[in-house]
Amino acid sequence: xxxxxxxxxxxxxxxxxxxxxxxxxxxxxxxxxxxxxxxxxxxxxxxxxxxxxxxxxxxxxxxxxxxxxxxxxxxxxxxxxxxxxxxxxxxxxxxxxxxxxxxxxxxxxxxxxxxxxxxxxxxxxxxxxxxxxxxxxxxxxxxxxxxxxxxxxxxxxxxxxxxxxxxxxxxxxxxxxxxxxxxxxxxxxxxxxxxxxxxxxxxxxxxxxxxxxxxxxxxxxxxxxxxxxxxxxxxxxxxxxxxxxxxxxxxxxxxxxxxxxxxxxxxxxxxxxxxxxxxxxxx
Numbered sequence: 254x255x256x257x258x259x260x261x262x263x264x265x266x267x268x269x270x271x272x273x274x275x276x277x278x279x280x281x282x283x284x285x286x287x288x289x290x291x292x293x294x295x296x297x298x299x300x301x302x303x304x305x306x307x308x309x310x311x312x313x314x315x316x317x318x319x320x321x322x323x324x325x326x327x328x329x330x331x332x333x334x335x336x337x338x339x340x341x342x343x344x345x346x347x348x349x350x351x352x353x354x355x356x357x358x359x360x361x362x363x364x365x366x367x368x369x370x371x372x373x374x375x376x377x378x379x380x381x382x383x384x385x386x387x388x389x390x391x392x393x394x395x396x397x398x399x400x401x402x403x404x405x406x407x408x409x410x411x412x413x414x415x416x417x418x419x420x421x422x423x424x425x426x427x428x429x430x431x432x433x434x435x436x437x438x439x440x441x442x443x444x445x446x447x448x449x450x451x452x453x454x455x456x457x458x459x460x461x462x463x464x465x466x467x468x469x470x471x472x473x474x475x476x477x478x479x480x481x482x483x484x485x486x487x488x489x490x491x492x493x494x495x496x497x498x499x500x501x502x503x504x505x506x507x508x509x510x511x512x513x514x515x516x517x518x519x520x521x522x523x524x525x526x527x528x529x530x531x532x533x534x535x536x
Contacts, residue, residue, distance in 0.1 A: 254416060254448055255305055255337075256281040260314035262300050274300040275311070276472045282450065284415065287442045289459035290452045292469035293494055298452050301469070302418045305450065306339040338414035342421040344405030345398065353396070353404055354389035360412040371411075378407040381441055399430035403437060410441075416448040417441070423458060435462055460484070460498045460519040468495065484519045500524045 262275040275297045282288050290298050303309045304316060307323060315324045318336060341347070350356040357375045366374070379386060382403040388396070393404050402422060409417065422438060423431040439462040442449045453459050459466055466483050468476040470493040476483055483490075487497045496502070498519045504527070505516040514531055518524050 254282060254284040254319060256317040257304070258315045258317070260301075260304060260311045260316070262297075262304065262309070263312045266312060274472055275304075278314070278472075278474050280467065280474060280477055282416075282448065284448055285446050287439075287449045287462070287464045288451070289463035289466040290450065290469065291454070291456060291459050291466055291495065294454070296469040297472040298469055299420060300472075301467075302339065302420055302450065302452055305416075306337050306418055308339065336414055337416045337418065338409035338412060339418045340406055340409055340420065340422060342424055344422075345393075345401035348393040348401060348405060351392060352390050353384065353393050356393050356404055357384075357407045357411050360408055364412065374411040374413065375407075378410040381410055381445060382407040383437055383440075397430065398426050399433040402426070402430075402434050406437075410447075414447070416450065418450045418452070420452045421454065422451065423453070423455070431458075438462065456496060457498045457500075460501075461521070468493075470494070480519060481517060485517055 258279050260275055260278040261273065264270070264272045264274055278297075278301065290301065292298050300309070304311050307316075307326075310324065315322055317323070348356050350359060354375060357378055358371050361371045361374050375389075376386070378384075379389075384400070384403055384407055388400070393401060396404065406417075406419070406422075419438065423434050426434060435458060438449060438451065441447055451459065451463060460480060463480065465477070465479050467474055468483060468490065475493060476489060484497050484501055487501070490497060500521050501516070501519045504514055504518045504524055507514050508516045512531060514527050518527060
């Protein structure tokens, strides 16, 4: 669906403050995939997704959407026609309408879509994000943090994107809100087949719900593969100041202590199953 070839991006180019944010990034994301992007602050994650979403143009390289080169297009977001939706960090700060319904309807209304189709899209997007129609006439500012995030995501989904990019969707939420929003994103992908790109600083979040992961450091992609391949050898991650999920560290320590368990586990459910099986054997 999206392909980046030899992408680079430089902030304040040709000035004393020139800074390279991305350097020679090449990758592709296929339709229906669920890809996480992980890396420290300053690794280039946000710049990368801004280029994917057509918000900024690269200073070098080419960007292809469904095989079409969009690199030099003057109005990329209009040309994409809602193919890619971007949910920025703390999206609740972008809510501004009087009601939840109007906020979700804002995007398609701006696209000039008719009232009947807008209503259909609002209800579909609300269903996808588990927003009750009873909330439609409420002010979005009366909602919980997790609910506000879901309303913001519904506002993007109402434009029917093929790919949804989320930049730190769980940032600032309490554990309950974090679990709620990540669970909803996972459900949207599995039930509706939307391509999802999830940016996070949390290796645990990415490991729990993503299928593949892009690991970034100093403006470069140092690893891009399925989750089990990325965590199989944690040396490269640790050399770049990153770590494997805590559950992986725990399983590794248990194996070193002499227990017969796998040390390549990175999801909590798998760790629980492994330990329950071991407990049954020991008993």
